[in-house]
Amino acid sequence: MAATIKDVAKLAGVAVSTVSYAMNNSPKISEETKRKVFRAAKELNFRPSGAARNLKKRKTHTIGLFLYDLGGPFYSQVIEGVQEVVASHGFNLVVCSTYGGENSSAHRFMLEQFVDGAIIMGSSISDSLILQVASESFPIVVLDRELKGDYVHNVLITYEQGAYDAVSHLIKLGRRKIEFLSGPVTSFDNSLRYNGYKRALEDHGLKVPKKISMFGRCLEVGGYQAAKVMLAGSQLPDAIFSANDEMAIGAIRAMAEVGVQVPDDIAVVGFDNINLGPYVTPPLTTIGHSKYEVGAIATQLMFSAQREGNSILLPTQLVVRNSCGFKDSVNDFHTP
Amino acid sequence: MAATIKDVAKLAGVAVSTVSYAMNNSPKISEETKRKVFRAAKELNFRPSGAARNLKKRKTHTIGLFLYDLGGPFYSQVIEGVQEVVASHGFNLVVCSTYGGENSSAHRFMLEQFVDGAIIMGSSISDSLILQVASESFPIVVLDRELKGDYVHNVLITYEQGAYDAVSHLIKLGRRKIEFLSGPVTSFDNSLRYNGYKRALEDHGLKVPKKISMFGRCLEVGGYQAAKVMLAGSQLPDAIFSANDEMAIGAIRAMAEVGVQVPDDIAVVGFDNINLGPYVTPPLTTIGHSKYEVGAIATQLMFSAQREGNSILLPTQLVVRNSCGFKDSVNDFHTP
DNA sequence: CCTATTTATCGAATCGTTTCAAAATCCTGC
DNA sequence: GCAGGATTTTGAAACGATTCGATAAATAGG
Numbered sequence: 001m002a003a004t005i006k007d008v009a010k011l012a013g014v015a016v017s018t019v020s021y022a023m024n025n026s027p028k029i030s031e032e033t034k035r036k037v038f039r040a041a042k043e044l045n046f047r048p049s050g051a052a053r054n055l056k057k058r059k060t061h062t063i064g065l066f067l068y069d070l071g072g073p074f075y076s077q078v079i080e081g082v083q084e085v086v087a088s089h090g091f092n093l094v095v096c097s098t099y100g101g102e103n104s105s106a107h108r109f110m111l112e113q114f115v116d117g118a119i120i121m122g123s124s125i126s127d128s129l130i131l132q133v134a135s136e137s138f139p140i141v142v143l144d145r146e147l148k149g150d151y152v153h154n155v156l157i158t159y160e161q162g163a164y165d166a167v168s169h170l171i172k173l174g175r176r177k178i179e180f181l182s183g184p185v186t187s188f189d190n191s192l193r194y195n196g197y198k199r200a201l202e203d204h205g206l207k208v209p210k211k212i213s214m215f216g217r218c219l220e221v222g223g224y225q226a227a228k229v230m231l232a233g234s235q236l237p238d239a240i241f242s243a244n245d246e247m248a249i250g251a252i253r254a255m256a257e258v259g260v261q262v263p264d265d266i267a268v269v270g271f272d273n274i275n276l277g278p279y280v281t282p283p284l285t286t287i288g289h290s291k292y293e294v295g296a297i298a299t300q301l302m303f304s305a306q307r308e309g310n311s312i313l314l315p316t317q318l319v320v321r322n323s324c325g326f327k328d329s330v331n332d333f334h335t336p
Numbered sequence: 337m338a339a340t341i342k343d344v345a346k347l348a349g350v351a352v353s354t355v356s357y358a359m360n361n362s363p364k365i366s367e368e369t370k371r372k373v374f375r376a377a378k379e380l381n382f383r384p385s386g387a388a389r390n391l392k393k394r395k396t397h398t399i400g401l402f403l404y405d406l407g408g409p410f411y412s413q414v415i416e417g418v419q420e421v422v423a424s425h426g427f428n429l430v431v432c433s434t435y436g437g438e439n440s441s442a443h444r445f446m447l448e449q450f451v452d453g454a455i456i457m458g459s460s461i462s463d464s465l466i467l468q469v470a471s472e473s474f475p476i477v478v479l480d481r482e483l484k485g486d487y488v489h490n491v492l493i494t495y496e497q498g499a500y501d502a503v504s505h506l507i508k509l510g511r512r513k514i515e516f517l518s519g520p521v522t523s524f525d526n527s528l529r530y531n532g533y534k535r536a537l538e539d540h541g542l543k544v545p546k547k548i549s550m551f552g553r554c555l556e557v558g559g560y561q562a563a564k565v566m567l568a569g570s571q572l573p574d575a576i577f578s579a580n581d582e583m584a585i586g587a588i589r590a591m592a593e594v595g596v597q598v599p600d601d602i603a604v605v606g607f608d609n610i611n612l613g614p615y616v617t618p619p620l621t622t623i624g625h626s627k628y629e630v631g632a633i634a635t636q637l638m639f640s641a642q643r644e645g646n647s648i649l650l651p652t653q654l655v656v657r658n659s660c661g662f663k664d665s666v667n668d669f670h671t672p
Numbered sequence: 673c674c675t676a677t678t679t680a681t682c683g684a685a686t687c688g689t690t691t692c693a694a695a696a697t698c699c700t701g702c
Numbered sequence: 703g704c705a706g707g708a709t710t711t712t713g714a715a716a717c718g719a720t721t722c723g724a725t726a727a728a729t730a731g732g
């Protein structure tokens with residue numbers, strides 16, 4: 001099998017501890033001995049066992065980023081932010097999925113202390129597990145919920161305000177009958193968006209229609225189907241506020257199919273400002289937030305090693321494009 | 337600190353080995369003792385150390401997926417394919433970046449045997465390292481190059497043929513002066529695409545123009561800039577074959593800005609069939625390949641545990657949309 | 673009732689490193 | 703040439719689980 005430090009020691013004619021020091025480039029070891037050790041190590045193709053090292057040091061030098069669904073387009077920028085900061089600290093980063101509940105890789109890694117810290121997004125890891133494992137040697141940052149506890153930090157986004165802004169924008173443009181295209185009702189993010197939507201309507205003296213249910217996952221096809229159902233109804237709204245861009249795009253497709261004009265007949269505003277937004281017809285008005293920053297800040301928070309849970313709130317911006325019927329782009333921060 | 341198996345043993349009044357057996361639900365242990373042990377474990381909030389387990393078992397039960405850039409939109413479906421198959425084997429999956437060469441997480445994980453197998457995509461992990469570490473207990477699948485060795489498998493895609501098909505399609509539609517928008521010249525994928533392009537031109541008796549260099553990374557903005565340079569030249573081509581969709585989309589944007597009509601003036605064909613393709617104006621004709629399948633098959637290959645390196649070749653398909661001037665969609669397999 | 677057999681538990685060795693404290697070796701100045 | 707300090711090297715004890723073989727306890731058969 002693979003050579004161990006013992007084999008190297010034997011071949012180099014020194015003690016095991018000497019090899020260890022040499023491999024770690026300790027100044028205690030003379031240059032000559034180091035050379036001998038390196039030569040032996042190379043000859044045996046020696047590679048130190050991470051498992052043994054981790055066990056002895058009780059550290060893994062690795063941070064975990066736990067996401068529900070690794071494939072999601074939304075995540076990629078968050079990942080980049082995390083990656084960058086983790087690397088700048090000289091740590092390793094592993095990204096893994098929380099899909100599968102108790103049996104997910106993420107779950108196991110948290111329990112078995114495979115990582116020295118975690119950034120968690122997209123639920124499916126319970127609050128209680130997080131509170132159970134968070135500690136000085138295992139700080140945790142959650143991105144998708146408010147959770148207080150020692151060594152548990154939050155990075156949140158002003159989703160409620162963002163939704164408020166989106167809907168206010170629609171109202172300002174003269175829309176009165178604005179429906180909400182909802183994501184999964186259990187989602188914290190979704191309910192914030194709904195609250196903002198509701199508050200905006202109420203503040204402007206409009207009555208709040210009943211929620212539109214959505215079909216399947218919170219994706220393009222869900223928006224498509226929801227819009228189809230809506231279009232089959234009697235009273236069409238004059239605007240739709242969608243809990244995310246994917247669904248908004250699906251809704252636009254559904255409307256295009258039956259000849260409903262966006263934005264002339266119905267205005268649409270999405271949420272998240274995904275890359276696709278500027279490319280659809282009409283280009284999607286949406287609420288943006290800086291995903292890279294979320295990742296980067298979350299990671300910094302994790303490394304800050306404070307006991308008391310910190311909570312950071314990041315802003316959203318209205319990104320005006322065409323789908324709401326207001327052509328002059330005010331602050332289109334993602335023109336491709 | 338965290339409780340160890342020893343503490344549990346003491347509290348439960350049994351031997352360490354008994355706790356171990358109990359925690360692993362061995363039938364050797366009586367139900368009563370198990371209950372005692374579980375109670376003690378819960379009370380101490382005991383969580384077994386993965387590092388210790390890995391060391392003793394010399395297995396991590398984890399597969400690594402090593403990508404250059406975790407954020408890439410292209411990867412997400414590959415990741416899903418891998419994730420699914422890995423999970424179906426009851427293994428953990430970690431995704432990590434090869435960015436940073438010797439210091440990348442991926443590099444360290446390979447050396448330190450943090451994973452029991454690896455799927456590698458996007459170079460930056462050298463052939464020699466792969467050959468060095470591949471073994472019966474560490475099978476490797478590479479997705480981006482041809483590499484032969486024991487326990488090293490390849491999953492390749494008929495990129496050359498795909499490019500040939502794309503260019504032939506353009507020629508069939510009457511285009512004669514077809515330029516190539518190149519990705520990084522060092523890339524294996526890119527050179528296959530170039531070869532297919534060249535062969536198609538030659539087979540049809542057309543002369544091969546000199547390559548268009550590209551600017552920056554192989555992204556939308558690279559295509560945009562390259563097209564700008566091209567448009568500034570005297571002799572415009574009547575078609576562009578782009579090494580990937582992102583650059584094709586950038587090129588289309590550049591042309592739209594100066595009033596060059598796609599596809600009337602210049603036809604454009606991309607490569608990869610990314611999600612964005614159907615949404616741009618005009619919808620992008622491209623060469624598709626099944627990314628999910630690549631991931632799934634690669635993973636199966638990895639678990640197959642064969643010594644002799646296997647090589648699997650997956651096909652590409654021409655996806656006709658509008659950007660090449662042929663409206664009737666023949667086999668648009670990604671209508672959203 | 674005693675041996676034979678099964679069933680439960682235990683002790684100790686082990687996985688491959690790190691690291692402390694002790695031992696060995698090397699200097700340096702007198 | 704040697705005491706005493708600095709420098710190198712070493713041995714052994716961890717780290718926290720698993721697992722083999724041995725022991726102890728329970729059950730069964732005659």
